Amino acid sequence: MSAVQSVIQAVLYEGYMLYPYRPSSVKNRQRWTFGGVFPRAYAEARGSDPWTMQVECLVRGGPQTCVSVQPGFLQVVDRVVLALPAAGTQVPLMGEPAWQAVPMLDVDERRFHPWQEAVERQPAIPPARLAELLGEPRASPFAFDGGSELEGLTDRDGHLRGALRRTRADLQGSVEACAAQVADGVYRLTVRIANLTPLADAASLTRDAASLHALVSCHSVLHVSGGAWISSMDPPPELAAEIAACRNAGAWPVLVGDEGQQHTMLASPIILYDYPQIALESAGDLFDATEIxxxxxxxxxxxTDDEKREMAATDERTRALLARTEALGAQQMQKLHGAMRHIRGGQGEEAIRAPDTPSPWAGLDAGPHLACLRVDGREIRVGDHVRLHPRSRADIFDIALSGQVATIESIERDFEDRVHVAVTVDCDPGKDFGLARMPGHRFFFGPDEIEPLGGQEAQP
Structure with a gap:
């Protein structure tokens, strides 16, 4: 389950904090945009956010097949920054000081802003056999009590400078599950998560205030014992119509785990493909899967140092992100530069080609490799220096390199027998990546776009 859990965690915290990872950034003032299930009273009063999430998928099995539903979500915790009302105010020996809410507080090198944190919630739902879920839905209510905690902020001399007050609201909800047989040995499972938190002033709440009562990044992990889930993305032809009839609202079910296994599904508020994986090169969660x-x-x-100070003080997750990023070594940074997988060759390619069908790369691979090239009457080879002169057909990236001195990394020929010169730019601090044939630092030019250099001319 470790690989599955890593995907679940990525989904759970998607969008939690976006670059530049500071509360003062406009980008981070609209929070909780994925998988929100709001209280029914608020949703019906405002009409802009859902109060339920529904998942439907197919499972092969029989009446004794056991399924379990593990819903999960984040509960928003409101964090207020408090300060003593005036410098030199005496802290009472008993009870709390007369705190004053402030928009920002500096304590030594740390800077604190009001913020909405989150705690993970997983309601306990008992497993059930399909026979028990046929007919009427089986409802499992859940509740989490609200509360408030105070964390004092002291300076390096041990003097109390302020505090963080964290407050969470009461949450109430329900998970309903039911099943219906749709074919011989095939059942449709329906899971519905509802937010039933009572609100007295729902119509007057802003969305930000309503988030305190919401199920954020709501999702479900579905397990089956004695059966197998059927892919909602790539169903067998005979069940395509049944899959199309499934109604999913706010979540999409995909198979997770090792490729080919069918005992675990993730109903995610973010549409994924079957068997999603976290890239091996990733050093940790950046809370923004749409970025590189x-x-x-x-x-x-x-x-800047001030920006990093604010990022570190946001919460423990962003503090850990900053510390992890600053600790990355050169080898780890190089891994982040890119990876190419499943390109060609190996058993996978042979499996999709008919017997005796030549590889599409055979003609190119069989061609003679160019060891040298004659340009302007001069012979150039790998390792020689050239000056770049992009022609009118060049794009903006090529034009930006006009006049730069580069080193020939290889001389290549394409399918149409055209010659291309691959170069690394001498002044590029990442040219080592280009020499390693990694994307982004290796550029291609035609023979008419390069000027051979020699001796002092090769100096950039």
Whole structure:
């Protein structure tokens, strides 16, 4: 389950905090955009957010097949920054000081802002056999009590400077599950999660305030024993119509785990493919799966000291993200630069080609490799220096390199027998990536776009 759990955690915290990872950023003032299930009273009063989430999928099995539903979500915790009302105010020996809510508080090198944190919730739902779920839905209510905690903030001399007050609201909800037989040995399972938290002033609440009573990043993990889930993305032809008839609202079920296993499904508020995986090169969660790890990592490292101070004080997750990013070594950074998988060759390619059908790469691989090339009457080879002169057909990236000195990494021929010169730019601090044939630092130019250099001319 470790691989499955890593995907669940990525879904759970998707969008939790976005670059530049600071509460003061406009980008982070609209929170909780994925998988929100709001109280019914608020949803019906405002009409803009759902109060239920529904998942339907197919399972092979029989009446004694056992299924379990493990819902999960984040509960929002409101964090307020408090300060003593005036410098030199005496802290009472008993009870709390007369706190004053402030928009920002500096304590030594740390900077604190009001923020909405989150705690993970997993209601306990007992497993059931399909025979028990046929007919009427089986309801399992859940509840989490509200509360408030105070964390004092002291400076390096041990003097109390302020505090963080964290408050969470009461939550109430229900998980309903039912089953219906749709074919011989095939059942449709329906899971419905509802937010039934009572609210007296639902119509007057802002969305930000209503988030305190919401089930955020709501999802479900479905397990089956004595049966097998059927892919909702790639069903067998005879069950395509039954899959199309399934009604999913706010979540989409995909198979998770090792490729080919069918005993675990994740109903995610983010549409995924079957058997999603976290990239092996990723050093940890960046809370933004739509971005590239390398870009976010470099941007974090380029932050000013004040920006990093604010990021570290946001909460423990962003503090750990900053510490992990700053600790990355050169080898780990190089892994973030890119990876190419399942390109060609191996058993996978042979399996999809008919017997005796030549590989589409055979003609290219059989062609003679170019050891040298004659340009402007001069012979150039791998390792020689050239100056780049992009022609009118060049794109903006090629034009940006106009006049730069580069080193020939290889001379290649394409399917149409055209010659291309692959180069690394000498002034590029990442040219080592280009020499390793990784994307982004290796550029291709035609023979008419390069000027051979020699001696002092090769100096950039």
């Amino acid at each position: 790890d390398e870009i976010l990592t470099l941007r974090i490292l380029a932050m």
